[in-house]
Amino acid sequence: MPDTERMDRRAIGWLLVVIQFVLLIALVLLPRREPNLLALAIGVPVLAAGAVLGLLAGRHLGSALTPTPVPIADAGLRTDGIYARVRHPIYSAVLLLVLGYVIIAGSLWSLAFAGVILVFFWLKSRWEDRLLGEQYGEAWREWAGRTGALVPRLR
Numbered sequence: 001m002p003d004t005e006r007m008d009r010r011a012i013g014w015l016l017v018v019i020q021f022v023l024l025i026a027l028v029l030l031p032r033r034e035p036n037l038l039a040l041a042i043g044v045p046v047l048a049a050g051a052v053l054g055l056l057a058g059r060h061l062g063s064a065l066t067p068t069p070v071p072i073a074d075a076g077l078r079t080d081g082i083y084a085r086v087r088h089p090i091y092s093a094v095l096l097l098v099l100g101y102v103i104i105a106g107s108l109w110s111l112a113f114a115g116v117i118l119v120f121f122w123l124k125s126r127w128e129d130r131l132l133g134e135q136y137g138e139a140w141r142e143w144a145g146r147t148g149a150l151v152p153r154l155r
Helices: 003-029 035-063 088-104 107-145
Strands: none
Touching: 003 088, 003 107, 035 088, 088 107
């Protein structure tokens, strides 16, 4: 791959990271209600599940972990552990964190904005899938055929 194309991908990757943080900050700044006990009882475990999933997925990536969706050259394709079930568990973890927050916030504004965030992560995962497919070819296609992008596939 030419260096200019690699640089363009890195620039797009960092732009996606910035957009992601802007979306998450905007979510937190939206109007919300004072959480009730039921919202906390449901939302906090969802938040915790998102945090645990994110930590496990990041740890499993090890040296292949990068802040951008651009794969590190020669880092290897992770297809075992949590990655045997979901191709983008870190995105899934962030979406669980968003869901937990939305439950606690109890706001229609936050619920609607969570839909925007979901679409963003779906599109981001599609772009990353394309990059992984180019880098790992048949191994990626086989893995992608048996795993879901953001949620596990039903067998």
